[in-house]
Every structure is written in structure tokens, then in C-alpha cells.
Amino acid sequence: MLNIRFEAELDYLTLKAEIVSGNEIIVISGPSGSGKTTLLKCIAGLMTPKEGFIAVDDRVLFSSVDSINMPARERRVGFVFQDFALFPHMTVERNVRYGISSDGISDDVGISKMLEAMNIAHLRKRFPGQLSAGEKQRVALLRALVAEPDLLLLDEPLSALDVDTRLALQTGLKDIQHMRDIPFVLVTHDFDEALRLGDGMAELKVEDHEHRFAYYGSRKHRKSHPFRVISGGVG
Amino acid sequence: MSPIWLSIRVSSIAVAIVFIIGACLAIILHRVPIRGRTLIESIIMLPLVLPPSVAGFLLLLLLGKHGPVGRMLAHFGAQVIFSWWAAVIASTIVSLPLMYQSIKSSLESVDSSLEQAARTLGAGELKILRTITLPLAWPGFVAGIVMAFTRSLGEFGATLMIAGNIPGKTQTIPIAIYFTSQSGDMLQAVAIRVVLMAISFSLIFGLNMWRKRAIRW
Numbered sequence: 001m002l003n004i005r006f007e008a009e010l011d012y013l014t015l016k017a018e019i020v021s022g023n024e025i026i027v028i029s030g031p032s033g034s035g036k037t038t039l040l041k042c043i044a045g046l047m048t049p050k051e052g053f054i055a056v057d058d059r060v061l062f063s064s065v066d067s068i069n070m071p072a073r074e075r076r077v078g079f080v081f082q083d084f085a086l087f088p089h090m091t092v093e094r095n096v097r098y099g100i101s102s103d104g105i106s107d108d109v110g111i112s113k114m115l116e117a118m119n120i121a122h123l124r125k126r127f128p129g130q131l132s133a134g135e136k137q138r139v140a141l142l143r144a145l146v147a148e149p150d151l152l153l154l155d156e157p158l159s160a161l162d163v164d165t166r167l168a169l170q171t172g173l174k175d176i177q178h179m180r181d182i183p184f185v186l187v188t189h190d191f192d193e194a195l196r197l198g199d200g201m202a203e204l205k206v207e208d209h210e211h212r213f214a215y216y217g218s219r220k221h222r223k224s225h226p227f228r229v230i231s232g233g234v235g
Numbered sequence: 236m237s238p239i240w241l242s243i244r245v246s247s248i249a250v251a252i253v254f255i256i257g258a259c260l261a262i263i264l265h266r267v268p269i270r271g272r273t274l275i276e277s278i279i280m281l282p283l284v285l286p287p288s289v290a291g292f293l294l295l296l297l298l299g300k301h302g303p304v305g306r307m308l309a310h311f312g313a314q315v316i317f318s319w320w321a322a323v324i325a326s327t328i329v330s331l332p333l334m335y336q337s338i339k340s341s342l343e344s345v346d347s348s349l350e351q352a353a354r355t356l357g358a359g360e361l362k363i364l365r366t367i368t369l370p371l372a373w374p375g376f377v378a379g380i381v382m383a384f385t386r387s388l389g390e391f392g393a394t395l396m397i398a399g400n401i402p403g404k405t406q407t408i409p410i411a412i413y414f415t416s417q418s419g420d421m422l423q424a425v426a427i428r429v430v431l432m433a434i435s436f437s438l439i440f441g442l443n444m445w446r447k448r449a450i451r452w
Contacts, residue, residue, distance in 0.1 A: 046351050072354040085352035089370050098366075099356030147356050 002026075002151065002183050006052025006062070008042050010035060016212040017042070017052075019202060025177050025184045026215055027198030029191060034204060035211050036187040037082070040153045043185065044079045045072035056150045056183075078149030082156040084140040086128035092139050093124040099147030111146070118142045134165035141173075145180065152177075154186040158193060170196050236403050238411035239430055245319060245407060246387035249326035250334075253383050256327075257334035258376065265342045266360070276335075283332035290328055291396025298324070298397060319405050321398035326387035333386055334379040341375020342368060374446055381442045385435045 004019040015035040019026060028036050041047040043054055043061075051064040056077065061070045086095050097111065115121040118138045128136060137157060144152060157173070158166045174197065177184045188194050194201050202215035236244075260279060264272055282290050298305045298315050308315055315321050345368050353363045391409040398405035400414055408431045415424040 041351075044355050046354065072351070073357045073359055075355075076357075077355060079352065079355040081348050081352055083348065085346070085348040087349060087353075087367060098353065098358070143356065 001057050002185075003053070003055040004043060006042060006049035006054060006064075008035075008038060008047065008049040010038060012209065014210045015039060015042075016210065017202075018212070018214045018216070019185070021183060021200070021215060021217040023177075023181050023183050024199035024217060025174065025186060025197055026217070027194040027201040028185060028187045028213055029189065029194040029201055030204040030211075030213070032189060034206075035213075036189075037155055039213060040079065040155055040185065040187060043151070044077045044153055045070060045075045046079075059150070076148070076150045078144035078147060078152040080137075080140050080144050080152070080154040080157050082159065084128075084136045084160075086131075086136055086139055086143070088128050091125050091127060092120060092131070095128065095139055096124075096143050096146055099143060114142055114146065133160045134162075134169065137161060137165075137169060138172075141176070145176070150182055152180075152182060152184045154184060156187055156189070159188070159190070166193075173197060238406050238408045238427060241319065241322075241403075241406065242388055242408040242431075243434075245322045245326055246384050249323050249330060249387045250380055250384045252323070252327050253330050253334045254376075254380060257331055257379060257383075258338055261335055261338035261342060262364070265339065266364070279335050280332045282329045283336075287325075287329055287390065287392030287394075288396055291325060291393030294321075294324060294328065294393060294397050316397055317399045317401065317405065319398065322390075322394045322405050322407055325393035325397055326390045329390055329393055330383035330386040334383040337375050337379030337382060338372070341372040341378075344375070345371045374449065378442060378446070381438050385438055388431060388435060 001023070002019055002021045004017055006017055008015045008017075012033075013035060015038055017039050028039060030036055038047060042049045045061065048069060049062065049064070052062065053060070053065070054062040056075075059076075060066070060068050061075050061077070062068060087098065090098070093111070093115070096115065112121065115124055118141070120135060120138050120142065123131060123135060123139070128139070131139065137160070141154075141157070154173075158169055161169065170193065173184070173186075186197060188197075200215060200217045202213040205212045205214070260275075263269070264275065269275070295316070296302050298308075298321070300306070300309065300316070305314075305316065315324065349367055349371070350363050353367050358366070388407075389409055390407070391413065394405070394407060395410055395413075398407075400406055400410050402411075406414070408427055412424050412427050412431070415421075415427065
């Protein structure tokens with residue numbers, strides 16, 4: 001369950017975001033420079049909004065009224081970066097294990113199973129520099145998931161991939177979201193991708209120097225209207 | 236002690252000191268938003284652009300018999316000026332900018348999205364420094380050590396001002412070269428010069444070769 005409502009000042013525009021949603025894939029789409037990445041960074045705690053409120057389930061991550069600004073490391077918000085941000089000096093396995101907390105999954109069997117499920121078990125001793133873009137993407141995704149986040153943010157996760165890999169991973173992402181049952185907020189500038197992946201898409205309104213992303217969904221609503229924002233026979 | 240051994244000893248100690256000071260300064264100024272950071276950096280970098288003799292003169296004012304630090308040391312019966320420790324201090328001051336600059340650029344070259352990724356994975360700042368920043372920036376630390384060492388080996392102006400030319404005590408390689416040339420002992424001057432060039436060249440060459448091989452990922 002997501003409850004996000006904030007305002008952030010960028011150099012060239014004011015960014016407003018309002019997202020209320022259940023555990024679904026919410027797509028943020030818009031032209032480059034519209035503040036999509038900033039929106040994700042504010043949710044993850046890598047940037048601080050001017051004012052507002054961010055909560056995942058019952059945990060308040062940010063509240064300007066109550067002066068709450070939880071540091072990124074405590075938010076349990078996973079982030080898959082556009083360039084994947086894999087640690088270049090660590091093997092795939094060490095990358096994946098990086099976010100394991102002391103009380104999280106730490107047994108080798110669990111990790112091995114997850115590496116296999118993502119089809120990257122054979123790469124565990126390799127370094128990121130020796131991987132293809134599609135493999136890097138899967139490692140980055142698994143690394144974020146192993147830390148057991150309550151919310152996963154994905155910044156243009158498929159943009160670096162060729163068409164075939166892209167289609168395969170689109171399906172993969174939907175399956176993973178289904179299994180984990182946590183909300184995914186996904187940024188893309190590709191409209192087709194937004195249609196294929198999203199359970200719903202945030203609407204972007206541009207007024208002068210103000211960009212406003214808004215999305216109001218709920219699990220109940222989603223079941224009866226799988227693609228609510230987009231009309232037409234996509235799905 | 237021969238000028239060669241003395242130089243190596245002075246430079247080694249100076250580099251050890253410069254490494255600790257330079258690394259601490261670079262890491263703190265890189266990670267902690269401090270007001271007046273530009274001012275502090277400018278002071279650190281000053282010895283790079285000042286003639287070493289000016290740096291030596293300032294040190295003389297500070298450490299000399301009537302200087303504030305000199306008087307304090309005299310109180311404990313110690314004298315730094317014209318001892319080999321003075322040569323260490325001179326080398327430390329002139330090589331600090333090289334060490335600082337090298338470490339600073341290597342820290343800045345670490346992609347900040349890697350540190351951000353680590354934060355979202357639950358890592359605290361110390362863990363990030365230990366597991367991400369330092370392992371990726373360490374070639375810059377090694378380069379800083381080599382450059383500071385070679386700079387210390389070649390230090391002349393400031394050393395002469397505060398350590399003087401006392402054979403066996405403060406006569407380092409560059410000072411020996413100068414005074415043997417002055418006294419017309421060309422053969423010895425050339426011999427020491429060759430040694431200095433050989434040490435400096437092998438260090439820089441070794442560094443460049445090593446850098447090519449060390450980074451495997």
C-alpha cells in the first residue's frame with residue numbers, strides 16, 4: 001500500500017506527485033526532463049522533497065509536518081537504477097548478497113535458488129563488466145529483491161536492452177511483482193512498455209513550470225479495471 | 236648516513252605522515268559538507284604553487300628559535316630546525332598537495348549512483364566507505380603515495396631553508412647534488428643524480444605498469 005503526496009523543487013520546475021495505490025505496477029511515463037527520476041529518488045530517500053508525505057503500508061518514510069525524514073538505508077525501498085549501478089569490483093554473487101541484513105535470508109540455498117530462478121546462477125563468479133545488459137539487469141533486480149524491500153522502484157529498467165530481451169523481461173517483471181506482492185513504481189519514456197507492464201499509469205499534467213504526476217488506484221479497482229488509465233484493447 | 240639512505244628515510248616517513256593527513260582530509264572534505272571547504276582546499280594546495288623556498292621561509296618563521304612552535308619545542312629542550320626532522324617536515328608540506336589531489340580525484344571518480352545504490356540496500360555510510368568507495372578509489376591512493384614519495388625525494392628549497400646542509404645529518408640527495416656541483420666535484424654530483432633519477436623513474440614506471448594490471452574487473 002502506497003501513500004505518496006509531495007512537492008519537490010528542481011532547478012527548472014516544481015515537481016508534484018500524488019500516488020495512492022495497492023500492490024501493483026504503477027508506471028510513471030513522461031518525456032525526459034519531466035522529473036521522473038527525481039520522483040523515484042524522493043521516494044527512496046536519495047533526495048528530499050520540499051514538503052509532503054510518503055508512506056509504505058503503515059511506515060511513514062517522510063513527513064514534512066512531523067519532521068520525519070527516514071534515511072535511505074532504513075526505508076526498505078529497493079531501487080533498480082537506469083545504468084544498474086552494479087558494484088564493478090564485486091562478483092555477481094557478492095553484488096546480490098550486498099543488501100542482506102542480519103535477519104534476512106542469508107543461507108546459501110536461498111540465494112542459489114534465487115540466482116537460478118533469475119537464470120543467472122552460472123554467472124555468480126563473474127564481474128559485472130563481463131555481463132550483457134540483460135544479465136546486468138537481472139542481477140540488479142535480484143540484488144534489490146534480496147534486500148526484501150516493501151516497495152521497488154525501477155528507473156527505465158529495460159531501456160538498455162534489445163527488443164527480445166526486453167519482451168522476456170517484461171513478462172518476468174510482472175511475474176516477480178505478482179509473487180512478491182509489493183508495489184512496483186516503474187519509470188519509462190516508452191509508451192508501449194508502459195502499456196504492457198503497468199497495472200496503471202500515472203497521469204502527467206504540465207502547467208507552466210509545474211509537473212504533476214497523479215495516480216489513484218486500489219487493488220479492488222485494479223481487479224475490475226486492469227488497464228484503467230489507458231482505454232482500448234491493450235493487455 | 237649517506238645522502239641516498241637519508242633521502243629514502245626522510246621521504247618514507249614524510250609519505251607515511253602525508254598519507255594519513257591527506258587521506259583523512261580528502262575523505263572528510265569529500266563526504267562531509269563543510270563550510271569554507273574551498274578555503275581549506277586552497278590552503279592545502281598552496282605549497283604546490285608557492286616556490287619551495289617561500290614554504291621553507293614560512294616554516295622557518297614557525298619553527299625557528301623565535302617562532303611560536305619553535306619556542307614551545309625549546310621549552311621541552313627540543314629543536315627541530317637543522318635536524319633531519321626538519322627535512323621530514325619540509326617534504327611533508329610540499330608533497331601534501333599531490334597526495335591530497337590524487338586521493339580527492341579518485342574519490343570523486345567513484346560513480347555516486349553506486350553509493351546511492353548501496354544506501355538503498357541498507358548500508359550505512361561507514362560500510363559504503365569501506366566496501367564501495369575505498370575499494371574503487373584505492374588506485375588513487377597508491378598513485379598519491381608514489382607521487383608524494385618522488386616529490387619528497389626531489390625536495391630541495393624548503394629543506395635547505397630549514398634543515399640546512401649538514402653532511403650525514405640533513406644532506407639529502409638534491410642538496411648533495413647542489414653542493415657537490417658547486418664545489419666542482421662533478422663525478423660525485425653525476426653519480427648521485429643518476430641514482431635519484433633511477434629511483435624516481437622506476438617508481439613512476441612501476442606505478443604505470445601496475446595500474447594497467449591491477450584493475451581486473
